[in-house]
Amino acid sequence: MQVLSLESGATNKEHPSPGKLIIFTGPSGVGKGTLMRSLLQRHPELYYSVSVTTRLPRPGEIDGKEYYFISRSKFEQLVQNNEFLEWAEFAGNCYGTPREPVERQIREGKLVVLEIELEGARQIRATFPGTLSIFILPPSFQELEKRIRNRGNDSEQAITRRLARAQEEINAADEFDIRIVNDDFETALKSIEAALFQ
Numbered sequence: 794m795q796v797l798s799l800e801s802g803a804t805n806k807e808h809p810s811p812g813k814l815i816i817f818t819g820p821s822g823v824g825k826g827t828l829m830r831s832l833l834q835r836h837p838e839l840y841y842s843v844s845v846t847t848r849l850p851r852p853g854e855i856d857g858k859e860y861y862f863i864s865r866s867k868f869e870q871l872v873q874n875n876e877f878l879e880w881a882e883f884a885g886n887c888y889g890t891p892r893e894p895v896e897r898q899i900r901e902g903k904l905v906v907l908e909i910e911l912e913g914a915r916q917i918r919a920t921f922p923g924t925l926s927i928f929i930l931p932p933s934f935q936e937l938e939k940r941i942r943n944r945g946n947d948s949e950q951a952i953t954r955r956l957a958r959a960q961e962e963i964n965a966a967d968e969f970d971i972r973i974v975n976d977d978f979e980t981a982l983k984s985i986e987a988a989l990f991q
């Protein structure tokens with residue numbers, strides 16, 4: 794297996810400093826997606842890793858943009874072929890980070906952003922110690938439940954599973970390098986920028 798160095802070193806032309814992995818984790822409904830979209834718009838130099846999932850697309854989601862939507866058997870095949878940097882099951886579906894594009898971007902010196910759930914974040918932290926891990930918290934659990942319900946496109950069963958998992962994830966927030974509360978959107982975005990660029 795290829796060993797990937799994620800420590801940033803001195804930069805020179807022959808050996809540009811390797812990039813870095815940044816992971817964003819936080820409960821379903823906390824607003825990670827919206828924060829990510831604004832962050833990427835404001836910093837086009839960041840590379841966002843599009844994940845693979847067995848979940849069905851939500852209305853408006855485009856294959857190859859939000860996710861690569863694939864079948865479970867195809868997903869299992871990719872796992873067998875070691876094509877994921879990490880993967881996990883979440884609320885009945887599988888999600889994984891394609892290995893090759895991320896490794897390539899890191900070698901090219903990019904900051905690579907992953908938006909992944911807790912188990913995947915743990916796998917990445919264990920494999921790549923230089924990773925910056927950021928956890929996005931809701932202002933309160935009540936507020937989170939309201940946001941998940943207002944999204945209105947998940948079944949009651951899916952909502953219940955997501956709420957249970959949300960509580961587990963929030964309990965693990967202390968494992969992360971940085972915790973940011975998404976109460977006021979602009980403030981949260983500025984805190985993320987400060988963590989990434991200062």
Ligand code: 5GP
Pocket residue numbers: 818819820821844845848879880881883888889890908909910911912913914
């Ligand atoms: P959703 O179905 O709401 O889009 O995503 C459900 C959860 O899966 C979210 O917490 C999201 O961050 C996480 N997720 C998305 N892509 C990946 C991935 O590639 N790996 C892992 N481990 N989690 C992912």
